[in-house]
Amino acid sequence: MYELIIIGAGPCGIAAAIEAERRGVSYLMLEHGSLAMSLTKYPIYMTFASSPENLELGGHPFPTGGEKPTRLEAIRYFRRVAEVEQVKVHQYEKVTGVEKGAHFTVKTQKRDGTTGAYETANIALAIGYFDHPNMLGIPGEENPERCTHFYTEPSPYYGMNVAVIGGKNSAVEAALQLYRAGVKVSLVYRRAELPASVKPWVRPDIENRIKTGAIAAYFSTNIRSINPTTITLEQDGRTFELENDFVFALTGYSPDQSVLRGLGVEIDAATGKPRHDEATMETNVPGLFLVGVIAAGYDANKIFIENGRFHGKAVVDTILARR
Ligand SMILES: Cc1cc2nc3c(=O)[nH]c(=O)nc-3n(C[C@H](O)[C@H](O)[C@H](O)COP(=O)(O)OP(=O)(O)OC[C@H]3O[C@@H](n4cnc5c(N)ncnc54)[C@H](O)[C@@H]3O)c2cc1C
Structure with missing residues (x-):
């Protein structure tokens, strides 16, 4: 039985794991790909618009060659920070469903075909939005050759x-x-x-x-x-x-809100924003928290690494206050 399961190991999930690790919350982070997976799908030669200080996790300095970090520098940095902080993560383990009884049961699918199930008092959902492109819904779109x-x-x-x-x-x-x-x-x-x-x-x-x-x-x-x-x-x-x-x-991406809807989180029809308290990041389902861009709803320009990296602290503060 964990105190916290973090779903998704993007920059904001990693920041939440660092908080949990440093402050003695028993936790596990589950990631369906590799650490900072979403960044591996960004344009290879891209440079972030943010200054490196604004992408730093856990106070670890982020030195960069130029004024702004490149994608490769950011991936290396996030990976190295996770390593130094010894965050507990299972890579290539996809969360396939979450059930709620007295606590949460998180169900997973592993790379070798086996499944997993984890019991936890709290969940931080940090799954981002980059896995789900907005489809055009036209003939030929599904052909990867085209x-x-x-x-x-x-x-x-x-x-x-x-x-x-x-x-x-x-x-x-x-x-x-x-x-x-x-x-x-x-x-x-x-x-x-x-x-x-x-x-x-x-x-x-x-x-x-x-x-x-x-x-x-x-x-x-x-x-x-x-x-x-x-x-x-x-x-x-x-x-x-x-x-x-x-x-x-390249018509944008939308969050997968199936876990949220399945657990009864209220979602604003116009903005897609899941109902939550911005001070604690807790949704209207007690113990279910949002971390990172998933909290933004359909407008992914409201939350990014710069501000989403602080959500984990709010989650851990709340868990510790309730102990
Ligand atoms: C081209 C580009 C440039 C950008 N530039 C900037 C910038 O300059 N500054 C800035 O602050 N932000 C920038 N952003 C935005 C920023 O990258 C995102 O806001 C950020 O990655 C969000 O972090 P996250 O941890 O919330 O989600 P993500 O980074 O998307 O991570 C979510 C993780 O969850 C995992 N996941 C999803 N579903 C599951 C599941 N079912 N089970 C297990 N794991 C799951 C995914 O594999 C992924 O690793 C940019 C984005 C793009 C596309």
């Missing part, structure tokens, strides 16, 4: 016709990187213009590439299907085909 929802690097697409679907930062940054790697890029966005959230230092770059025609932009345009050698687009009620080799559907 379409992906994760952009990592441009080189495999040199000289090819690539459509990037979406207009927010991840889509715009991917479009620019692909263009600079010699890819013929079309940016397809359903709205009339790029959103205000595009990073101010990226906006002039993309706008100029569109103005000069280096990147072909299709605004107010929806993609209707991904065909063997083309995509079908619809603009102002008119459909047309565009030659295409690969599609990056």
Whole structure:
């Protein structure tokens, strides 16, 4: 019987584990991939917008080569901090369900095909949102030879016709990187213009590439299907085909709220925000806490590593106060 099970070993889950470890709360962290798994799916050559101090966990200094950390530096840092703090984590053990009786039973699936079950008084759900891309719901989307929802690097697409679907930062940054790697890029966005959230230092770059025609932009345009050698687009009620080799559907990600709903957490229909006390991070289900971006609902820009790394402290404070 644990005092706390942390589900998910992203940066915010690791920060929660450090709190539990240092303050003598009996805990275990379960991760369905490897430590800081979500970052391994980010663009390979990305640099964080945050300064390294704002990503630090447990007060461990985060020295970086440049002003801002690269993805690789961050992965190494989070891994090293977890190692030094000796956080207790089972990697490659996916949580498949949680039941609530007098306490919680957390059910898992391991890599070797066996299953696990853990009893715990409290749960910190730190599963992020990056595993669940927003699907377009169109024919051809499921074909991995033609379409992906994760952009990592441009080189495999040199000289090819690539459509990037979406207009927010991840889509715009991917479009620019692909263009600079010699890819013929079309940016397809359903709205009339790029959103205000595009990073101010990226906006002039993309706008100029569109103005000069280096990147072909299709605004107010929806993609209707991904065909063997083309995509079908619809603009102002008119459909047309565009030659295409690969599609990056970078239309955002949504949290998997099935565990929350299954346990009776109230979720705001408009914002997707699970009901919780922001001081303790406890949901309306006693003993079930939120850690990291899962607390944000549908707007993943409200919680990130910078602020989500402090949620674990609130959880551990609450558990200790109730002992
Ligand atoms: C391109 C990009 C750039 C970004 N730049 C910044 C930045 O500059 N600064 C900043 O603060 N934030 C930034 N962010 C956001 C930040 O990375 C996320 O907010 C952060 O990773 C959230 O951490 P988390 O621990 O809540 O979730 P995650 O990092 O998503 O971790 C969740 C973990 O839970 C695991 N998991 C999921 N389901 C299960 C299950 N059923 N069982 C077991 N494990 C499970 C996943 O494998 C994953 O490892 C950026 C994001 C992106 C995509």
